[in-house]
Structure formats: C-alpha cells, structure tokens
Amino acid sequence: MPLRLRIATFNLENLDDEPGKKPTLQERITVMRPQLIRLNADILCLQEVHGQEQPNKPRDLLALKKLLKGTPYQDYYLCSTQTKQKHQVFDKRNLVVLSRFEITEHQQYKHEFAAAPSYRQVTAQPGSEEANEVSWERPILHAKIKLPNAQTLNVINLHLKSKLPSNIPGQKINNFTWKTSTGWAEGFFISSMRRVGQALETRFLIDQLFDEDENALIAVTGDFNAEGDEVPVEAICGAVENTGNPQLASRVLVHCDRSIPKSQRYTLFHHGQGRMLDHVLISRSLMSYYKGAEIHNEILHDESIAFATDKLYPESDHAPLIAEFEI
Incomplete structure (x- = not known):
C-alpha cells in the first residue's frame, strides 16, 4: 500500500515556561495540544521553541516536552538547533524537527555557505566610521529522514529574520517608537539583509543536495517572514523565470500552498490582512507524490493588535500549514 506522509510546519510563538508569565504554559497547552493532534503529522517542523534551564543539566526543551505529553509526537524522533560551545539547545527560538520515521542525520548551518556581509550604519548615534558584520541569529536545521521504503x-527547517527593523543605536525612544523615519528605514534595511542572507545560505544547501543526487527528495519548511513573491522565497525556489536558464528547471522548488484557494491562503493576520509567511517548498521529485495542502487558520488572531498592547494569546499568532503526500 502507498505510504501516507503529512509534513507540517508551525511557529509556536515563543513557547516557554517562565514563572509568573501570562499566559501560563498550562493555559497554552490547553488550546495548543488539540491543534497539534489535529495536524496528524508524520513530520512536524516547529519554530520559536524556547529552552529551559535545569539544575546541573544542559538546557532542554522542557516546555515542548510538556506540550507533547500524551500526544503521538512524544514518541517521535527529535532533533533541534544547539549551541556549538555547550551542545545544548538555545535559550530562545530553537528550530525542532519531530519525525515518526528515523532521523538518520541532522546538521545546522549558519554562515557555513554565506559569510556575514559588512555594513556601516549611517543613522546610528553616535556614528561609526567602520563597517560591522551583519550576522543572522538563527541557523538552518537540516534533517535526513529514512522513509519506510528506504528513500x-x-x-x-527555517525561521528567517522577521520584518521588524533591527536596532540602530540612538534611534529608538522605546521598544515600539523610533526617533526618525530614516532610522526606522535603515533598521528595516538591515533586517532585510539578514533575511535574504539566510535565504541565500538555504539555496546553497539545496544546490549541494542536488549536486549529490539530482532526484533528491527535499522539503523546505518554516516561517520565512516573507510572502511567496518576495525576494527571500524566490531566492530559495530558484524559478526558471528568474534564472533565465531552463537547464536548472529540475532544481526549482514548488510552493505547496498554491494548491489552497487564495481567499484561504494565509498563516498570519496583520492589521486585518491575511499574510502567507509560512511555507512548504518541495523538489520536483517529491512533487510527484504530492496530494494537497491545508492551513488550520480558523481561529487565528490579529497579531498586530496583540503586538500593539504587548498582550499575548494562549494560541500562536501563526497558523500551521500541512502538505500531504502518497509515496
């Protein structure tokens, strides 16, 4: 019989277990655990999973383990991003891959393929005559998964830099207020550099996988913080219309969400507008098994309202996206 395979991506929005913080982890578990069960995913890619400290032990994903308890995912294979120095999860915003099938190998990449560019800020106060590296915070997480048919x-799994402007020294009054429009614009420009830099590094990795196997089964998932027609996503997809080279057609990645009607195609609300910021992009070899996609966005809140008041809901501000295959 064919193998049914469901790949899901879900930004959990700062999943943590901080004492005294509202909403509490238990309040979040009450509403989010049913969401995860509904996904019925064989492979689940998560973003914004925070690590928790524990006495005399490495930092661990304790909040996530509490969320997964009592669900099929608690017994899945797991890999996550880690610090290079202490080989423990990061304090904030880890990437996690959970798989029903064996994860045979996993690696993370940050400036392995694309060096951090240098840039001299022009609106900083005080000013600087030297250019500094513009590094990105989160690495790329790559997992190799052995399917039952031995493929x-x-x-x-990705979490590209958000569209929030990067900090410019001396240009902010508080967390939400900028002194000048030019300072805000420069912060926005630097965030764009980081987001596109991560996308470039991802494309390097994809082409390396195609160099090893021209028929590689590849799924690029996560929170791209960009719509499908924006530069970071287009850089990762490598459409022939952009490269102008039909010889590269076999290396193009395909949008799974394009199967969903446009009126329902959004994973985030911002100022009353639906935005499609989370994606599952697949290689043509994997496309041959593709059956369809879903977005569970029925109860999605407007994140711009929550951001304006710094109020958080128990639910995530992102909706999960699922792509289904039959292999």
Missing part, C-alpha cells in the same frame, strides 16, 4: 527525505 531519504531531506527536511530543511
């Missing part, structure tokens, strides 16, 4: 599925 290898390459899953790449």
Whole structure:
C-alpha cells in the first residue's frame, strides 16, 4: 500500500515556561495540544521553541516536552538547533524537527555557505566610521529522514529574520517608537539583509543536495517572514523565470500552498490582512507524490493588535500549514 506522509510546519510563538508569565504554559497547552493532534503529522517542523534551564543539566526543551505529553509526537524522533560551545539547545527560538520515521542525520548551518556581509550604519548615534558584520541569529536545521521504503527525505527547517527593523543605536525612544523615519528605514534595511542572507545560505544547501543526487527528495519548511513573491522565497525556489536558464528547471522548488484557494491562503493576520509567511517548498521529485495542502487558520488572531498592547494569546499568532503526500 502507498505510504501516507503529512509534513507540517508551525511557529509556536515563543513557547516557554517562565514563572509568573501570562499566559501560563498550562493555559497554552490547553488550546495548543488539540491543534497539534489535529495536524496528524508524520513530520512536524516547529519554530520559536524556547529552552529551559535545569539544575546541573544542559538546557532542554522542557516546555515542548510538556506540550507533547500524551500526544503521538512524544514518541517521535527529535532533533533541534544547539549551541556549538555547550551542545545544548538555545535559550530562545530553537528550530525542532519531530519525525515518526528515523532521523538518520541532522546538521545546522549558519554562515557555513554565506559569510556575514559588512555594513556601516549611517543613522546610528553616535556614528561609526567602520563597517560591522551583519550576522543572522538563527541557523538552518537540516534533517535526513529514512522513509519506510528506504528513500531519504531531506527536511530543511527555517525561521528567517522577521520584518521588524533591527536596532540602530540612538534611534529608538522605546521598544515600539523610533526617533526618525530614516532610522526606522535603515533598521528595516538591515533586517532585510539578514533575511535574504539566510535565504541565500538555504539555496546553497539545496544546490549541494542536488549536486549529490539530482532526484533528491527535499522539503523546505518554516516561517520565512516573507510572502511567496518576495525576494527571500524566490531566492530559495530558484524559478526558471528568474534564472533565465531552463537547464536548472529540475532544481526549482514548488510552493505547496498554491494548491489552497487564495481567499484561504494565509498563516498570519496583520492589521486585518491575511499574510502567507509560512511555507512548504518541495523538489520536483517529491512533487510527484504530492496530494494537497491545508492551513488550520480558523481561529487565528490579529497579531498586530496583540503586538500593539504587548498582550499575548494562549494560541500562536501563526497558523500551521500541512502538505500531504502518497509515496
């Protein structure tokens, strides 16, 4: 019989377990655990999973483990991003891949393929005459998963830099207020550099996988903080219309969400407008098994309202996206 395979991506929005913080982890578990069960995912890619400290032990994903308790995912194979120095999860915003099938290998990449560019800020106060590196915070997580038919599925989990402007010294009054429009614009420009830099590094990895196997099964998932027609997503997809080279057609990645009607195609609300910022992009080899996609966005809140008041809901501000295959 064919193998049914459901790949889901879900930004959990700062999943943590801080004492005294509202909403509490238990309040979040009450509403989010049913969401995860409904996904019925065989492979689940998560973003914004915070790590928790514990006495005399490495930092661990304790909040996530509490969320997964009592669900099928608690017994899945797991890999996550880690610090290079202490080999423990990061304090904030880890990437996690959970898989029903064995994860045979996993790696993370940050400036392995694309060096951090240098840039001299022009609106900083006080000013600087020297250019500094513009590094990005989160690495790429790549997992190789062995499917029951012995094929290898390459899953790449991403969280690209948000559209929030990067900090410019001396240009902010508080967390939400900028002194000048030019300072805000420069902060926005630097965030764009980081987001596109991560996308470039992802494309390097994809082409490396195609160099190893021209028929590689690849799924690139996660929170791209960009719509499908914006530069970071287009850089990762590598459409022939952009490269102008039909010889590269076999290396193009395909949008799974394009199967969903446009009126329902959004994973985030911002100022009353639906935005499609989370994606599952797949290689043509994997496309041959593709059956359809879903977005569970029925109860999605407007994140711009929550941001304006710094109020958080128990639910995430992102909706999960699922792509289904039959192999």
